[in-house]
Amino acid sequence: MKVGFYGHVQQYHNIKEEIDRNIQEVLESGKYVQGPMLKQFEAEAAAYFGSKYAVGVGNGTDAIWLSLTALGIGPGDEVITHANTFFATVEAIWIAGAKAVIVDCEPKTKCIDPAKIETAITPKTKAIIPVHLYGQCADMPAIWALAEKHGLEVIEDSAQGIDGRGDTFGQGEKSAAVTVSYIIQKNLGCFGDGGMVFTDREDIDKRIRKLRNHGSDQRDHHSMGFNSRLDDLQAGVLSAKLKHITEWTDQRIGWARRYDEKLKDCRQLELPCNRPGFRHVYHLYVIEVKDQAKRGDLLGFLNDHGIDAKTHYSIAIHRQEGFPWGKEYELAGSLDNAEKNAASCISLPMYPELTEEELDYVAAKVLEWDRANS
Numbered sequence: 007m008k009v010g011f012y013g014h015v016q017q018y019h020n021i022k023e024e025i026d027r028n029i030q031e032v033l034e035s036g037k038y039v040q041g042p043m044l045k046q047f048e049a050e051a052a053a054y055f056g057s058k059y060a061v062g063v064g065n066g067t068d069a070i071w072l073s074l075t076a077l078g079i080g081p082g083d084e085v086i087t088h089a090n091t092f093f094a095t096v097e098a099i100w101i102a103g104a105k106a107v108i109v110d111c112e113p114k115t116k117c118i119d120p121a122k123i124e125t126a127i128t129p130k131t132k133a134i135i136p137v138h139l140y141g142q143c144a145d146m147p148a149i150w151a152l153a154e155k156h157g158l159e160v161i162e163d164s165a166q167g168i169d170g171r172g173d174t175f176g177q178g179e180k181s182a183a184v185t186v187s188y189i190i191q192k193n194l195g196c197f198g199d200g201g202m203v204f205t206d207r208e209d210i211d212k213r214i215r216k217l218r219n220h221g222s223d224q225r226d227h228h229s230m231g232f233n234s235r236l237d238d239l240q241a242g243v244l245s246a247k248l249k250h251i252t253e254w255t256d257q258r259i260g261w262a263r264r265y266d267e268k269l270k271d272c273r274q275l276e277l278p279c280n281r282p283g284f285r286h287v288y289h290l291y292v293i294e295v296k297d298q299a300k301r302g303d304l305l306g307f308l309n310d311h312g313i314d315a316k317t318h319y320s321i322a323i324h325r326q327e328g329f330p331w332g333k334e335y336e337l338a339g340s341l342d343n344a345e346k347n348a349a350s351c352i353s354l355p356m357y358p359e360l361t362e363e364e365l366d367y368v369a370a371k372v373l374e375w376d377r378a379n380s
């Protein structure tokens with residue numbers, strides 16, 4: 007049996023009529039950039055995710071640096087984030103011209119460790135960017151408390167955390183902004199690049215609308231800006247898909263519980279945890295191989311049996327060869343947990359379109375390997 011890592015082609019087939027209808031509507035409208043479909047999707051997304059404003063931008067990386075820039079954060083400022091995220095989080099801080107200060111993650115949740123944030127704060131610190139890694143919410147109450155104590159802004163990088171939240175709060179409730187990526191593999195993905203900034207602050211909304219459109223909010227009038235707009239075709243795809251996000255998130259959580267149950271007796275593996283009081287949306291289902299030296303063996307075994315398992319991410323950010331910036335970043339304390347994660351993680355297939363038969367096959371192969379290595 008072959009089990010792929012993504013289900014988006016199947017997902018398209020499942021709701022083809024709804025997507026095609028929206029695409030057709032945009033094509034016939036003749037309005038492809040900052041047109042009515044973008045406006046409609048921004049309103050729908052703001053309503054669904056409980057945010058006053060939603061601004062569609064070109065991608066999830068731009069969503070982060072445009073938020074930093076809108077907050078006036080740039081050269082001379084420090085922004086704290088963590089080492090085991092996708093490269094783009096730190097890249098966005100660099101694009102904004104600020105210095106990334108990189109701290110370690112919590113050993114179990116893999117999200118930024120609030121205790122490590124506090125020790126990294128200096129007079130130059132302006133913001134914290136927690137990442138809802140793999141779909142697991144960062145410890146937002148602790149992070150908001152720190153931000154309030156030290157007068158810092160918070161931008162939640164929720165590229166992987168779409169539809170996640172705490173039991174008693176929503177994403178972004180006390181943050182300046184929440185940013186998402188709509189690239190296809192995300193829990194809500196379009197057919198190209200896309201991103202969005204959610205904010206309750208009118209000033210941030212206004213600034214990003216201007217920044218994304220060549221610094222213009224009035225025809226022929228410009229200040230320095232950029233070109234980073236979510237186009238209307240992608241907005242149409244996302245508008246059709248948004249109607250299914252609740253159902254898809256529930257399916258992901260259901261698959262996670264099934265993996266948990268089937269793999270609970272594995273001796274060589276750590277299964278993902280779900281921080282109590284928070285909704286993990288399982289963008290990825292990531293297991294850890296206790297003996298790091300055997301990670302490649304399990305990955306190879308799964309791949310050889312037709313299972314497309316991957317690593318997220320096998321090189322922590324500060325170990326990237328292309329990390330060129332010298333003094334534009336700083337490592338704050340040991341990054342042991344992030345490095346351990348990079349050496350031991352494996353992401354199993356996880357998407358709403360997975361079938362029971364496919365999931366059970368993956369779990370059976372993982373179990374088979376675990377038994378053979380115990």
Ligand SMILES: Cc1ncc(COP(=O)(O)O)c(C=O)c1O
Binds near residue numbers: 092165188201
């Ligand atoms: C955690 C995280 N942040 C930022 C991004 C950047 O998003 P994009 O690829 O849309 O620029 C991604 C994914 O791609 C991501 O996973």
